[in-house]
Amino acid sequence: MGKDNQENAIEKYFVNLVAKETHVSIDEIKIDDTFHALGFDSISAVFFMEKIENEYKVTLSPLCFWDYPTIRSLSGYVQSLM
Amino acid sequence: MRKSTVSNLWRPLDADVIANPYPFYKQLQKEHPVFQAQTGEWIITRYADIKNILGDKNRFKAGNRLQWMKHATSYAKEKGLDYSNIPKALQSFVLFKNPPQHTEYRKWIHQNWEEHPFIPGEIFGVIEELFNNANLSGFDFVSAIAKPLPLIAISKILGISLEDSPQLKSWSYDVIKAMDLYLKVSDLQRINKAAFHLLHYFTEIAEHPEVLDKRGIIYKLISDNTLNLTYEQLASAFIFLFIAGQETSAAFLSTMMYHLGNEQNFFNEVASGLASANASVNELFRFDPPVQLLGRINTEEVEINDIKIRPESTFTLCIAAGNRDPEIYENPEKIILTRSENPSLAFGYGIHRCLGESMAIEIAESALNYVSSHFHEIKISDNLEWENNISIRRLKSLEVSIWQ
Numbered sequence: 001m002g003k004d005n006q007e008n009a010i011e012k013y014f015v016n017l018v019a020k021e022t023h024v025s026i027d028e029i030k031i032d033d034t035f036h037a038l039g040f041d042s043i044s045a046v047f048f049m050e051k052i053e054n055e056y057k058v059t060l061s062p063l064c065f066w067d068y069p070t071i072r073s074l075s076g077y078v079q080s081l082m
Numbered sequence: 083m084r085k086s087t088v089s090n091l092w093r094p095l096d097a098d099v100i101a102n103p104y105p106f107y108k109q110l111q112k113e114h115p116v117f118q119a120q121t122g123e124w125i126i127t128r129y130a131d132i133k134n135i136l137g138d139k140n141r142f143k144a145g146n147r148l149q150w151m152k153h154a155t156s157y158a159k160e161k162g163l164d165y166s167n168i169p170k171a172l173q174s175f176v177l178f179k180n181p182p183q184h185t186e187y188r189k190w191i192h193q194n195w196e197e198h199p200f201i202p203g204e205i206f207g208v209i210e211e212l213f214n215n216a217n218l219s220g221f222d223f224v225s226a227i228a229k230p231l232p233l234i235a236i237s238k239i240l241g242i243s244l245e246d247s248p249q250l251k252s253w254s255y256d257v258i259k260a261m262d263l264y265l266k267v268s269d270l271q272r273i274n275k276a277a278f279h280l281l282h283y284f285t286e287i288a289e290h291p292e293v294l295d296k297r298g299i300i301y302k303l304i305s306d307n308t309l310n311l312t313y314e315q316l317a318s319a320f321i322f323l324f325i326a327g328q329e330t331s332a333a334f335l336s337t338m339m340y341h342l343g344n345e346q347n348f349f350n351e352v353a354s355g356l357a358s359a360n361a362s363v364n365e366l367f368r369f370d371p372p373v374q375l376l377g378r379i380n381t382e383e384v385e386i387n388d389i390k391i392r393p394e395s396t397f398t399l400c401i402a403a404g405n406r407d408p409e410i411y412e413n414p415e416k417i418i419l420t421r422s423e424n425p426s427l428a429f430g431y432g433i434h435r436c437l438g439e440s441m442a443i444e445i446a447e448s449a450l451n452y453v454s455s456h457f458h459e460i461k462i463s464d465n466l467e468w469e470n471n472i473s474i475r476r477l478k479s480l481e482v483s484i485w486q
Contacts, residue, residue, distance in 0.1 A: 043154045063093070
């Protein structure tokens with residue numbers, strides 16, 4: 001899988017996770033919205049990051065969620081670790 | 083929307099910050115003394131602002147960490163995960179209480195703290211024994227001295243068995259992680275497991291106080307249960323005393339030795355008796371305090387440095403930054419044992435000022451006196467490891483060589 005495709009796949013996975021967490025339909029989730037605007041808080045963030053770590057076998061600092069505050073930026077960061 | 087342009091200023095988990103947070107604090111204090119981090123919390127680094135917030139019990143509440151844990155536990159429960167031991171273990175921590183409950187808890191602890199079976203002179207004997215058991219040509223100061231010394235002291239003060247203390251210490255090490263700035267699910271799992279064991283141990287004690295040294299604080303607190311606390315609430319109060327009594331003291335001893343080994347001038351000045359052990363320890367508590375960060379929440383809109391901050395915002399107060407504020411201290415980056423005024427924030431300020439301050443100072447003074455009067459050179463290895471957490475600054479290991 002090419003880098004762009006892989007990043008796109010990560011974004012898709014994130015969109016699905018966000019939809020599940022926030023009960024917002026997938027079509028309404030924009031990858032440049034901040035997680036905060038999408039309805040996440042400091043608690044849901046912790047569990048969200050755990051799912052990402054397990055799915056992609058990466059180690060993320062708890063601050064990554066805030067340093068990369070959108071689906072696009074965080075998936076780019078996760079891709080860079082793989 | 084969060085600010086993004088300067089958000090990378092708040093990077094407390096970076097390795098260089100863990101090893102030495104002071105340049106990071108200095109930059110924040112100079113450029114953005116009231117800074118909204120990417121997490122949404124407000125970072126406060128000036129001495130005057132920190133002192134005002136700590137002193138303002140009406141507009142700033144303690145206990146945000148316990149609130150967070152309660153919410154996290156409810157959230158986890160919905161996902162089928164049980165972390166309920168964490169808020170149970172933390173429920174009676176006096177540092178999370180607000181008036182009027184805070185006043186009652188503090189009074190209850192304070193009035194039973196005055197007499198206990200650990201007499202001041204005993205500390206010196208414990209220090210001597212620990213150093214006698216160490217291989218002075220090369221040993222880990224943290225595991226040989228910094229951890230066991232306050233552990234023995236607090237176990238005797240509380241009246242619990244010294245045999246149980248190493249196991250309690252390892253659970254306490256995990257539970258204190260609850261004070262970290264940011265946690266992961268794996269941390270919550272670890273904290274919950276240790277909280278379960280500590281609750282079990284101290285609940286049994288609350289139910290059967292006859293196993294305790296009757297001169298110890300815990301026996302007295304159980305006998306004087308004027309707050310009508312349940313066994314579980316009592317257990318939480320004892321967990322707090324046990325953890326608070328040794329974790330920060332152990333942290334301070336580790337950094338004190340680090341500075342004694344790292345800055346020959348400091349060691350020489352202490353050894354030459356330039357200042358009293360008390361003044362030296364106070365200066366070191368200012369220079370590199372073990373508790374670096376404290377949290378508060380505002381109950382109403384507040385204005386700091388012309389910035390209006392809405393109610394229920396989280397504040398992270400950088401005690402260690404305030405202690406090096408050039409508005410208060412001349413040459414704040416230097417250890418100066420002869421400072422005439424040293425009103426540091428190391429033990430907090432206001433109604434939550436540390437209950438164990440005199441015990442922590444006494445242990446540190448005794449250790450400093452012992453080291454400066456028995457040894458003439460300390461070398462620390464480059465191979466040292468900091469705990470990955472700046473809320474409580476401490477070394478994980480510190481290899482030292484000592485010459486008598």
